[in-house]
Amino acid sequence: MGRPATEVHHPGHQSDGSPGQQGHEHRYDIPEAGGSERRMKRQGILAAAWAAAWMCGCGNVASVPPPGNVLLPGGSEQYIWVSSPSPDATAPRMFRKSFSVVSVPTHVTLYFLGPYNADVAVNGTTVVHLAQGGPILTNERPLEITEISNILMTGPNSIFITASAGDILALKIVPAEQGINAQPLVVSDGLWEGSTDGSNWMPVSSFGSLESDATRFKGNFDLNLYQWPGYQGINAVLDHVPLAASSSTPGSGNSVTLDFGKEISGRLRVDSSSSTAAHLQMSFGESLQEATPDLSSLGPRNLVVPAGETAYGPLTGFRYVQVVFLDGPDEAKSLRIQADQVFRNLPLVKQYQNADALLVQIWQTSVYTAQLGMQTEFWDAPKRDRAPYSADLYVSARTARAAFGSATEPIVKYTLEDLVKRVCIVNGRPTTGQDINCIPSFNAWWILDLGDLYRSSGDAAYLASQGENLKGILARMQTQLKDGLFADDASTFLFADWSPGMFHFAGQTAPEAAKITTMIYSMGFQEAAFLFGEMGDASSAASYDTIAAGIKTAVASAYFDTGTGTFGARMQTNAMAVFSGIADPSQYDAIFTQILSQPPSQEVTPYFYYFVLEAMEITGHRAQAVDLVRQVWGGMLNARATTFWEIDPQGCASATDVGQCLITDFDKLSSQGTRYVMSMAHGWASGPAAFLMESQP
Template sequence: MKFVSFVFCLCVGFAGIAQAQLPPIFEASRAKDAQTEATVRRFLSPVKILWQTGTVQNAERLLKVGNGQADLSGQGMCSLKSDANGKPSLLLDFGRELHGGLQIVTGQWRESKPITVRIRFGESASEAMADIEPKQNATNDHAIRDMTVQVPWLGKLEIGNTGFRFVRIDLVDGNTELLLKELRAIFVFRDIPYLGSFRSSDQLLNQIWATGAYTVHLNMQDYLWDGIKRDRLVWVGDMHPEVSTINAVFGSNEVVPKSLDLARDITPLPGWMNGISTYSMWWILIHKDWYLHNGNLAYLKEQQPYLVKLVDLLIAKIDDKNSEKLDGTRFLDWPSSENQKGIHAGLQAMMAMSLNAAGDISRILSDPATARKCDQAVARLKQYVPDPNQSKQGASLLALSGLMPAEKANRDVLAVGGAQNFSTFYGYYMLQAQAKAGDYKGALANIRQFWGGMLALGATTFWEDFNLDWVKNAGRIDELVPEGKKDIHGDCGAYCYIGFRHSLAHGWASGPTSWLTEHVLGIKVVEPGCKAIKIEPHLEDLTFAEGTFPTPYGIVKVKHTKLASGKIQTEVSGPKEVRIIR
């Protein structure tokens, strides 16, 4: 009984029960500060042997569901043998992008000593085949994805912490036979329900919605990252479309305030978050959106001291001609980074948007003085409207801020060339501006062409960047590039994401998920905490659309059906605490 009591106390001690009986390393003070993981681990077998070379036998064994336990049966092992024919290798496909690592379970070979192998993770098949070299820019930045390790005789090794779909294993030692019982992906993720949903008569749109949701889900790790391979960091601007997706799919989750607070606490003013002025402005806009969806006034109040000082800093960056004069890195997104006039237009609009949001927050927090300063600054900013210089990024922000009529921004810039010059990050704001202009048809076409273009190349998550010009004669990411085809991963990319450094699971690219929920399902939150939701669907060429939306009080369900007359029949249900406006 004493043993049972000790084990019980060890298990529950972190919950505050009987902590005095914990082992010395877990005395009460340390137990209180100990951290638990927000994520879980699941083990997945590969779905396909995509390629192999050298002397390999029974590779199909690795496709079977395993149990993670080495044993003495020695039956049906996969054998990799280095001999006169060279050193063997295998390329495994796990079927979809994952975050985590690899579990290697070995057999019993002749000598009880470790064997050296090389493991390469890849978000594309070609990345898993690449060496770390400058030609196609395969790297170990942020996460080690190419490593040489020793595996134990009759044992198990777990390695890796990155984003991947493909794994290549090479036997390094000569004149050696490696016996493998299992090679399983260790899938690390937050085990949370998908409360929001979307289904329509267009299967491509359904897949795009789900892919955006899954992309953000993978990036909800210790903090809200923008990429699970690179960058595994809290970039506040990148968070804005991610948080919009979280609001539409998962509802409230602690990863959002945790990440917002990290950005605030490591950025004393007058510094800009991540060194970028717009990213401090996105911090304001996220807080407004987060409060609108979740209604946590106490949390919003915690931001007030920092917000008031940030407002003063922003207002000080307006010159006597009512033009922004922001310092720090002047940045919207990478594809627009060489268009300085477009950036200026976007920064002017961002100033108006963020100060308008800060004014709204200040009124909620009963701070009329700050609200008045914000209103006066926004009025000044609206007196000067820069030319977006054909930048779809700049034009979209001008439209959303009210500095330029949305119809004009769409007609003159956004609708020109369809999804040409779209971007994964600012594509969300381009779509929002098109919706504001009433061009839902054009926005849906752009979603299908741009985000659907990634899916057509084998994507299971959305990428850091995508350019329609890359598509011509490009191979898929889920196959070895055929001769005469372009490697969409290794041969493309720009700026900091050239070649294989390019992240193929980037949360900022999830914009269509929340956009489809807001504009096709027509679900728009109009009172803090989702106490009132307006339903205004835009089906365009769809015959039906249905889905769910998370609120603090429960799920709102909607279904829209287009009748033969063209009229839309709508069915809505939700918690009694949520007022539905139709």
């Protein structure tokens, strides 16, 4: 898919010579965009307000407030907490801080982020009352902004916070109007005191600056920080390419809907030439129907554009944006609105060649779909869930590697290292589980991801560095086997595909998912045997090879239907039997004739269709697999898709309202509600690019 040939800007990048505040400098190790080598990302917090404004791209810093006030360095605010995380309102945490001002500025804005319940009092007056209880979107942290100039006093002032249902908070008080990036009067840092009972006070724990930990750039954690002046987050790491709207459609009242012509990963940029602040409401959508306040997965998002400044909306995946001018229609005349694409703008090192224009377009769209998920690491999607998954990585990394070559290697490594922490989302909040992504089969996908990386890069040193992680994952997998088969635990989430019978939540069963998990485990143990052999550990290699062989024998006995010559009636199960090596070549003809070449009995996602393609190839039917590529992915293109979808139910590609068709189907699977939360740019749907390149030198 073509993109405008525009110069790539890196507004957040700085060299080691950039000014930084001593004592607050931090590092995070992220593969930078636009390069093929892993480099240490060095990001100093800027000491001067002009430098902070340059980093956020939000124009001039506010004029200096009344003389005499002590101002802190821009970007010096830190995440803090006291004691252990608070699960709910029954376990409050208290925080306090005193500060002085020589004179009260005309405008003073307080920013507060983190807990789901909080009361913030300044000089005894409550300025923030939040009783949300938990996240609205997965892992989203609420942000409260309020004007407090009428509450500050000359001389001593105090802040007192009672917070619960949280594990972290950040605060700053800025002597400027909302949205202006000025040096703060007060910030949350290690100098605050905290308490669990209001009587015994102790120093709080500091968790670094707001940008010190790149894992907070994912999964909606920093979604609302677009309203926090000076915050860059992932914008400092990735490339930026401006994109003008391809069309603009006025709506009722004071609104307009912008179409940017294709799905992007990015944000809205608004430049103001007005002498007063502008107030906007934005509703983002991957489809036109989603771009409304009631249906947008993000819900309506507000944006204050300071007079004569530049402001940015939240980072997400979208094509359409409905903008409501809250101050009236005349407001639009002084605003310039465009998109800021935020992604890895990598050069292609390989290009698929074919006389069939449709196949070429499918390849290009597959690559672009995977590319939008290449953020700090490989995410499943830029809209939802904005997080890494080892099964998704298996497909999207293969596609990215086919197009971008070795430039993908540091990103895959970073993703593997994050995944092995086993942090996942339960009830909207992060938790640490026993399995990768808290899904058993994703243990084996992690091993297979590592194997793909090693087979491509040959990096023996990196492989050796992951030896202990490998053993830990394999030990967990062994505890989940019984008589050579995966023993399903009904208390966990089991997943093979978004299709009836292919997944289950706690308290349910899904026999087909258990079968496929067993097959994937067989591949995982087999790949582990190969990897330990490469590391010179013959004993471990032999041990895991024996386990893999035992699984294969058990699966053949338990799951193979001698009457039909197949592994049951489901396409996913038979495709994985072939792809994993469980199926014997003597069984290929029956599996292809009766299952793979027939319409599926239940829904198959574009993710699992990749394994169907590979299974068709293995059984000797590549031509039919290519026809399936045209049918499935070509069908999405016929529906005007510019990226490939998370799910592709029968009939949705030809529906009048594609988005509504997709969410109706997705809601049947996982009870997501009325908002368009399904992803229309999902990395796991990018498989054709990897598959098609297999036939090209």
